Amino acid sequence: MEERKVNIAGTRSGIVADLQPSMDRSAIVRKLGAIALLSQEEMDFLEGLQNNTLLVERGTDFIVDGDDLKTTFIIMEGWTTRYIMLPSGRRQILSYALPGDILGLHVNFRSKATYTAAALTDCKIAVVDPRRIIEISQKFPILASGLSWCTAREFAILGDQAVRLGRLGAQQRIAHLLLELRSRMRLIGEIEGEWLDFPMTQADLADTLGLSIVHVNRQLMDLRQRKIITLKKDYVHLDDVDALSEMSHFDFEHLAEFQI
Amino acid sequence: MEERKVNIAGTRSGIVADLQPSMDRSAIVRKLGAIALLSQEEMDFLEGLQNNTLLVERGTDFIVDGDDLKTTFIIMEGWTTRYIMLPSGRRQILSYALPGDILGLHVNFRSKATYTAAALTDCKIAVVDPRRIIEISQKFPILASGLSWCTAREFAILGDQAVRLGRLGAQQRIAHLLLELRSRMRLIGEIEGEWLDFPMTQADLADTLGLSIVHVNRQLMDLRQRKIITLKKDYVHLDDVDALSEMSHFDFEHLAEFQI
DNA sequence: TTTACATATTATCATAGTTTAGTCTAACTC
DNA sequence: GAGTTAGACTAAACTATGATAATATGTAAA
Numbered sequence: 001m002e003e004r005k006v007n008i009a010g011t012r013s014g015i016v017a018d019l020q021p022s023m024d025r026s027a028i029v030r031k032l033g034a035i036a037l038l039s040q041e042e043m044d045f046l047e048g049l050q051n052n053t054l055l056v057e058r059g060t061d062f063i064v065d066g067d068d069l070k071t072t073f074i075i076m077e078g079w080t081t082r083y084i085m086l087p088s089g090r091r092q093i094l095s096y097a098l099p100g101d102i103l104g105l106h107v108n109f110r111s112k113a114t115y116t117a118a119a120l121t122d123c124k125i126a127v128v129d130p131r132r133i134i135e136i137s138q139k140f141p142i143l144a145s146g147l148s149w150c151t152a153r154e155f156a157i158l159g160d161q162a163v164r165l166g167r168l169g170a171q172q173r174i175a176h177l178l179l180e181l182r183s184r185m186r187l188i189g190e191i192e193g194e195w196l197d198f199p200m201t202q203a204d205l206a207d208t209l210g211l212s213i214v215h216v217n218r219q220l221m222d223l224r225q226r227k228i229i230t231l232k233k234d235y236v237h238l239d240d241v242d243a244l245s246e247m248s249h250f251d252f253e254h255l256a257e258f259q260i
Numbered sequence: 261m262e263e264r265k266v267n268i269a270g271t272r273s274g275i276v277a278d279l280q281p282s283m284d285r286s287a288i289v290r291k292l293g294a295i296a297l298l299s300q301e302e303m304d305f306l307e308g309l310q311n312n313t314l315l316v317e318r319g320t321d322f323i324v325d326g327d328d329l330k331t332t333f334i335i336m337e338g339w340t341t342r343y344i345m346l347p348s349g350r351r352q353i354l355s356y357a358l359p360g361d362i363l364g365l366h367v368n369f370r371s372k373a374t375y376t377a378a379a380l381t382d383c384k385i386a387v388v389d390p391r392r393i394i395e396i397s398q399k400f401p402i403l404a405s406g407l408s409w410c411t412a413r414e415f416a417i418l419g420d421q422a423v424r425l426g427r428l429g430a431q432q433r434i435a436h437l438l439l440e441l442r443s444r445m446r447l448i449g450e451i452e453g454e455w456l457d458f459p460m461t462q463a464d465l466a467d468t469l470g471l472s473i474v475h476v477n478r479q480l481m482d483l484r485q486r487k488i489i490t491l492k493k494d495y496v497h498l499d500d501v502d503a504l505s506e507m508s509h510f511d512f513e514h515l516a517e518f519q520i
Numbered sequence: 521t522t523t524a525c526a527t528a529t530t531a532t533c534a535t536a537g538t539t540t541a542g543t544c545t546a547a548c549t550c
Numbered sequence: 551g552a553g554t555t556a557g558a559c560t561a562a563a564c565t566a567t568g569a570t571a572a573t574a575t576g577t578a579a580a
Contacts, residue, residue, distance in 0.1 A: 066513055082419075084419060084420075084422075084423050084511075086423070086427060086509045087509050088509065090427045091427070092422055092423045092426040092427045094418075094419045094422050106408045106409070106411045106412040106415070107408075107412070108405045108408045108409045108412065109405060111409070111412055112513065114412070114415070114416035114419060114511075114513075114514040115416075115419055134397075134404075137394075137397045137398075137404075138397075138398070144394075144397075145368045145369060148366045148367075148368045149366075149368045149371070151366045151411065152366040152367070152368065152371055152374070154415070155366070155374070155414070155415075155418070156374035156375075158354075158415070158418045158419070158422065159342075159344060159354045159374060159375055159418070160344075161422055162344075162352055162354050162418065162421055162422060162425060163344050163346070163352045165422060165425035165426045165470060166352040166425045166467075166468075166469070166470030167346060167350045167351070167352045167470060169536075169537095170536075170537070201556085201557065201558090202557075202558070202559095203557080207426075208426075209426070210425060210426030210427060211537075211538090212537070212538050212539075213557095213558090214537090214538075214539080214540095214559085214560085215536085215537055215538070217558065217559060217560085218537095218559090218560090220558095221558095221559080249346045249347050249348065251325075251344075251374075253326055253372065253374075254374040429566075429567095430566075430567070461526085461527065461528090462527075462528065462529095463527080471567075471568090472567070472568050472569075473527095473528090474529085474530090474567090474568075474569080474570090475566085475567055475568070477528065477529060477530090478529090478530090478567090480528095481528095481529075481530095493576085493577090
């Protein structure tokens with residue numbers, strides 16, 4: 001396996017890392033391994049966490065807003081959404097959970113879900129007893145720190161989502177989201193060139209970005225005509241990352257892995 | 261001190277608790293004490309955490325986006341905002357941190373702030389060594405669980421903020437935010453009748469709700485004319501909570517203290 | 521009290537985005 | 551191979567909200 005230098009922080013900062021995620025590891029090991037050197041024991045523990053897996057079909061809700069939430073989920077393969085459904089039938093997608101992401105990391109004695117989570121593609125998801133999360137904070141300080149980092153990162157992602165919804169125009173929102181997903185997919189090594197998984201429909205995008213389907217379509221068309229992105233079924237290619245970056249004011253630092 | 265029954269979950273659910281926050285305790289003790297019976301030792305530890313205090317003047321940034329974040333802050337008195345400033349000069353307020361709220365709970369080895377935090381009023385803020393947070397998870401399981409609950413709650417608050425920005429109209433957003441703040445102030449016992457602290461300017465509100473100042477003003481005027489709210493300098497009175505609730509689809513369960 | 525500044529209020533006009541109501545295509549089912 | 555469905559795309563009419571600018575009010579400082 002060749003070693004490769006990867007510019008992980010995007011175009012603006014020139015931070016370079018030499019950690020290459022090996023794809024035979026599970027996504028969460030690749031993710032945490034990208035920010036800290038993990039021992040064999042730590043990696044084995046993480047893999048062991050994911051013994052109890054669940055196959056969730058595309059379109060299925062596996063966490064439901066208001067229901068008791070007693071388990072922690074680790075996404076192993078596939079994309080999921082976290083969303084809130086309003087009584088009016090309108091939907092707001094809060095964020096996407098990608099491979100290596102954790103849902104319900106902070107379940108406690110008697111917690112109820114404050115969102116619904118659904119599989120956007122067929123997914124492989126690990127079901128974890130939250131007591132094992134507590135075990136981590138007792139026995140594995142590095143991993144505990146990694147989980148803390150994951151939490152802070154989730155907050156950053158949600159914060160960026162608020163910026164998109166509150167202070168960016170329609171096309172900027174799309175560009176900004178694409179750059180977020182690019183940063184996140186890079187971290188887990190699931191990006192080839194500038195080709196990115198893109199399993200969501202335009203209706204999903206609309207519900208993510210607070211727009212109508214029609215308007216998402218218009219802006220997507222415009223981005224394509226201006227050769228900034230290329231769409232293929234289930235994939236998007238970022239032809240012009242600089243243009244996306246400039247138009248959206250995306251802050252790469254918010255999701256930079258190595259914060260030096 | 262008389263014991264009083266308080267309906268804490270809002271209008272829809274009839275959940276009743278008999279825990280009355282005693283105002284001689286610090287806000288975070290009132291907050292965690294409202295969800296779990298704390299021992300004297302636990303309360304003392306929490307109070308001890310807050311020995312190192314900081315007085316922050318209204319308008320001052322005490323956490324800056326991009327700067328190293330090595331400490332945890334507990335808001336003791338006053339209101340603060342977390343916001344992101346775009347290169348264009350536009351600002352998005354992500355959330356308000358009220359007394360008893362924690363900022364930087366998930367700082368780790370080398371983390372940088374992904375938002376700026378500013379005092380909205382003069383504030384008293386405790387500066388806490390993050391190692392003491394780790395100490396909590398080792399020694400005080402109830403408190404650790406309480407912090408986990410705080411984290412989940414912060415996610416719920418941010419999720420609701422995304423719903424406001426993405427899927428509600430201008431007036432709905434205002435109503436929704438008011439109900440959120442009401443729920444949160446109730447928890448720490450800082451609400452009298454339906455009078456609520458309201459230290460933010462209309463410009464702050466605009467930057468919170470993704471609207472222009474003028475439009476915030478228009479909608480605020482309309483709510484006042486329809487006798488749904490009353491404004492006084494630094495305070496708002498919710499004249500018609502049911503109307504606010506119905507128009508905004510606010511989900512009280514997301515911030516309900518006791519999740520039975 | 522006067523001044524100054526920040527905040528709130530009102531009006532007018534421009535526009536980004538929504539709504540509705542379609543068409544078209546590819547994929548799936550019977 | 552016809553019927554069905556989900557998703558992508560288009561057009562026109564409409565509306566909520568933004569931008570700008572001018573006035574008014576409140577609050578703190580002198």
